[in-house]
Amino acid sequence: xxxxxxxxxxxxxxxxxxxxxxxxxxxxxxxxxxxxxxxxxxxxxxxxxxxxxxxxxxxxxxxxxxxxxxxxxxxxxxxxxxxxxxxxxxxxxxxxxxxxxxxxxxxxxxxxxxxxxxxxxxxxxxxxxxxxxxxxxxxxxxxxxxxxxxxxxxxxxxxxxxxxxxxxxxxxxxxxxxxxxxxxxxxxxxxxxxxxxxxxxxxxxxxxxxxxxxxxxxxxx
Amino acid sequence: xxxxxxxxxxxxxxxxxxxxxxxxxxxxxxxxxxxxxxxxxxxxxxxxxxxxxxxxxxxxxxxxxxxxxxxxxxxx
Numbered sequence: 001x002x003x004x005x006x007x008x009x010x011x012x013x014x015x016x017x018x019x020x021x022x023x024x025x026x027x028x029x030x031x032x033x034x035x036x037x038x039x040x041x042x043x044x045x046x047x048x049x050x051x052x053x054x055x056x057x058x059x060x061x062x063x064x065x066x067x068x069x070x071x072x073x074x075x076x077x078x079x080x081x082x083x084x085x086x087x088x089x090x091x092x093x094x095x096x097x098x099x100x101x102x103x104x105x106x107x108x109x110x111x112x113x114x115x116x117x118x119x120x121x122x123x124x125x126x127x128x129x130x131x132x133x134x135x136x137x138x139x140x141x142x143x144x145x146x147x148x149x150x151x152x153x154x155x156x157x158x159x160x161x162x163x164x165x166x167x168x169x170x171x172x173x174x175x176x177x178x179x180x181x182x183x184x185x186x187x188x189x190x191x192x193x194x195x196x197x198x199x200x201x202x203x204x205x206x207x208x209x210x211x212x213x214x215x216x217x218x219x220x221x
Numbered sequence: 222x223x224x225x226x227x228x229x230x231x232x233x234x235x236x237x238x239x240x241x242x243x244x245x246x247x248x249x250x251x252x253x254x255x256x257x258x259x260x261x262x263x264x265x266x267x268x269x270x271x272x273x274x275x276x277x278x279x280x281x282x283x284x285x286x287x288x289x290x291x292x293x294x295x296x297x
Contacts, residue, residue, distance in 0.1 A: 073232070080225040081284045117283050125283060128276035135273065136232040 002055040007048040018053035030054045066145040073136045085112030105146040115151045122186055126151055166196040169218050174202030179219040190216050222252050222292055229277055234262035251291030
């Protein structure tokens with residue numbers, strides 16, 4: 001959010017200058033008078049008028065507020081973690097958006113060298129980073145945003161390979177009639193498997209186990 | 222190490238001015254970070270079943286691993 005403090009001879013003049021510098025109209029800003037100013041006698045004992053002008057958040061569209069806040073938060077955190085990485089908005093959201101009922105997610109890809117450390121085992125570290133970023137953005141903007149983070153396209157690649165895996169295993173289960181249990185996966189990965197096979201004619205899917213050990217079982221129908 | 226915790230904590234609480242992080246170095250266990258927030262903000266830092274605290278710890282570990290040290294976080 002933009003904020004500025006300006007001094008001038010009168011309050012009106014200071015306000016006008018501040019608005020001009022921020023590129024806002026009077027309705028888009030909050031004006032706080034810090035000092036009314038004194039004219040003094042022949043310039044002696046005079047004090048400038050001082051105002052603080054803050055951009056009024058209400059006129060900025062929610063999407064824009066969320067995006068600015070998300071990028072700022074992410075860049076600050078990556079910086080504080082001593083990671084050399086850049087944040088890009090990913091426009092292809094198909095990997096994390098596969099049901100029309102939910103709001104399209106805002107996806108950011110973090111790119112840089114040696115970022116495996118940011119993904120963690122089974123993407124756990126990435127999940128934590130996404131969780132904290134969402135919390136901060138919700139807290140600061142007041143909107144709960146469907147933010148999704150990725151690192152060097154990791155989730156996108158995972159999405160493709162999980163879909164292939166799901167189809168192959170499903171065909172095999174259908175053929176030989178034996179259920180097959182996949183390795184443990186985080187919730188959003190299991191969801192990809194379930195959704196990929198929802199329409200499959202020969203198998204049904206089910207998740208079993210608790211916490212980190214929860215996994216998908218593909219069974220013949 | 223301190224600044225990362227401080228940034229996250231201040232961004233999540235109602236009273237950012239009450240956020241205090243202290244750092245102690247222990248030869249055996251590396252860096253111990255102690256985070257203090259206003260009483261009514263404790264829930265915002267810990268989260269349901271400690272989920273937020275655990276996520277902050279995970280992010281600290283990334284930074285510590287990069288620096289080749291150990292770090293732990295205590296909320297007091």
